[in-house]
Amino acid sequence: MPTDPEKQPRPATNVPPPTRPSNSALTFPEGGLSGWLTVFGSALILFSTFGVSLSFGVLEDYYTRNFLNHSSASDVSWIGSMQLFLDFSIGLPAGKLFDDGHYRMLMTSGTAIFIFSFFMLSVCEPNRYYQVFLSQGVGMGIGMGLLFVPAVSLPSHYFRAKRSLVMGMAFAGSSLGGVVFPIVLNHLINGPVGFAWGIRTVAFITATLLVIGNLLTKPRLPTKKERSPEDNAVWRLILKDFPYWLSVGGACLILWGLFFPYFYLQLYAVLHGVDNGVAFYTITVLNAATIFGRTIPTFLADKFGALNVAIPMTTVSGGLVFAMLNLTTIPSLFAFAAFYGFFSGAFMSLLTAIMSSFAFSVNEIGLRIGIAMFILSLPLLTGAPITGALLHPPAYTWWRGVTFSGVVQLSGVSLLVLSRAMVSRRKGTWRL
DSSP, X not given: OOOOGGGSOOOSOSSOOOOOOOHHHHOOOOSHHHHHHHHHXXXXXXXXXXXXXXXXXXXXXXXXXXXXXXXXXXXXXXXXXXXXXXXXXXXXXXXXXXXTTOHHHHHHHHHHHHHHHHHHHTTOOTTOHHHHIIIIIIIHHHHHHHHHHHHHHGGGGTOSTTHHHHHHHHHHHHHHHHHHHHHHHHHHHTSSSHHHHHHHHHHHHHHHHHHHHHHHOOOOSOOGGGSOOOHHHHHHHHHTOHHHHHHHHHHHHHHHHHTHHHHHHXXXXXXXXXXXXXXXXXXXXXXXHHHHHTTHHHHHHHHHOHHHHHHHHHHHHHHHGGGGGGOOSHHHHHHHHHHHHHHHHHHHHHHHHHHHTTOXXXXXXXXXXXXHHHHHHHHHXXXXXXXXXXXXXXXXXXXXXXXXHHHHHHHHHHHHHHHHHHHHHHHTOSOO
């Protein structure tokens, strides 16, 4: 069943309903040249930003064993966690500005900050932790934060019946980036090119693609000045939406443990005697599988509902984490990477569809996604460092990190189940 905020019944409340957009705003072209170019452009933006962040497992391994070898694995993981934290936390102001019609300003500033910070990473010196943290963790994180919510939300302005699918297609761009960039980074920074020019090469690639993505995407709906005042009513309506907050809480728990294999699988493989030339491809396989995990489930979500698809997929990913304790052969390592990438990738692509499904108007989709992203930034900030500390290097007690990751994911699923039950009663349908 398509995610359709306009058709969702309003709950009983004393809050006046938000002013509905104009009829032109409610007419969805369901594609067209501008619509599909916007989807492609959004995919390029996420390919160049979130796709790079999904490659952090490569840098976690390289930093821990070489470039920042005076720092612990937990310390190094704070760099990737800070990047994800800012990517999601800035989603709140970015989502509000996007809903108000400031898309182009967000794109321009986010692109400039991300590219500048990426090039600054290439001039960092070995074992200067603060330099890497500021350029990659803070600078690139801020740039990603300004780009992420607008890029993943804009396709929803062109589609209603296929909204989950196109949002998933845009998000799949990050998965493709997670396939390409680990291979490129591994061969460049671990080869004759070295760290500095390896990073610069990738920075040039992302700069080119971000400019193209900016040119292809085009906002469609009226700006805030062209709409009737509705902000106070929308905020109060969201704050009273208890099932929405249950889903946000469940997503927090899931994301607290979801990225453990993304950060540590390559390091796990290397420390378990897998040849570097083989271990380097574990992150690539993991991210390659997320391409299918971010497209197939979103196609099903338009027919059966985002929550109905996300709950079983995430249950499987939470259970799969425990398989890391028995990865004793190369085939089992790559099989785990493929399956975990598919099932965990589904939740990431369905996350925005789940949050937007609670919206009563298309003009509040960016705000709802932004609020959720802001709150979800906290578990993303702390998840990898907690698991890194639980591993207790140099001993690397893997069962501790694995257990934490699996338990919090499954706990988050239970909150999604409760949220689904409440919304099902409210809407009178099982397709959620």
